[in-house]
Amino acid sequence: MKLKISRILCLLMVLTGISLYSKAQGKAVILDADTVVVAPPDSTVQAVLQSADSASQVNKVKEVDMKPFKPNPTKAVIFSAILPGLGQIYNRAYWKLPIVYGGFMGCIYAITWNNKNYKDYSSAYFDLMYDVKNNPDDPKKWSESWVSIAKKNGYEPEKFITDTRWQDNIKRRKDYFRRYRDLSIIITAGVYAICMIDAYVDAQLFDFDISPDLSMRLEPMVMPKTSFSERIYGLNCSIKF
Structure with a gap:
């Protein structure tokens, strides 16, 4: 007798969990004690889900179609x-x-x-x-x-x-x-x-790209001694663009 009561309680707990889960997904339809069928969501829920999907798709299309402005x-x-x-x-x-x-x-x-x-x-x-x-x-x-x-x-x-x-x-x-x-x-x-x-x-020239690596450098320079001139010390000016 106790075993039957425990089985009935377990079955009730399973049915309760399935019914709570079906509130978010749809309605549960119980055919008999051993068979449970979850019906699809109603039309209102489907319309909300479809509108959300369409809005997300439109936003994705807009993000893809947006291009940087370039005047004619x-x-x-x-x-x-x-x-x-x-x-x-x-x-x-x-x-x-x-x-x-x-x-x-x-x-x-x-x-x-x-x-x-x-x-x-x-x-x-x-x-x-x-x-x-x-x-x-x-x-x-x-x-x-x-x-x-x-x-x-x-x-x-x-x-x-x-x-x-x-x-x-x-x-x-x-x-x-x-x-x-x-x-x-x-x-x-x-x-x-x-x-x-x-x-x-x-x-x-709206999108004309000017490289930011424009620099002028001053570096010490040493020219070695040769048979025609002495060693020379100076500055080397280089412009990089």
Whole structure:
């Protein structure tokens, strides 16, 4: 009797362990006292496991597909031509942006300032020539453009209108500001072209490898005595690259 009871207890313990194990893997189906079949996990557990597997596979694919960034020189030139500095942004050379936009701001200021002075002196010169020809003795009809310039330089307009040297001086000033306005425009175009060239070269040499083993060494040197010279002591300079 005791032997039967012990066998029944052992069987119950085995069945309990199998049922606990099946909670993680699936449901246990007991067909009879000696046969236990573990059913597969339900649909919810399968969906979770499949989504986890798919997510891990996607991450692996992304890790494999990731490549180091290398800019395209043609795209860099096109972007720089569309907007100055855009090529440098594409090449990830952000430190060059202050230089690019600082240069353009300086060029635009030079164009604006020289153009304003050119217009002022040009208008003053042509108005002065008109008044010299048509109204030399009628100060009320004189143009304010050249009168203000005369007063600014400390001259009386009555003397200014009869002095040919100052007429030539206004003409020279007009030509001076026009020349530097045109030069500023040319420099601006040059800066624009330099930005495009820099974007292309920077993209072309983006992955150019410079070996870190660049060194210069100074070593003592001794040249042995020969039949033509004495022993010489010195320094040997060697550059390794």
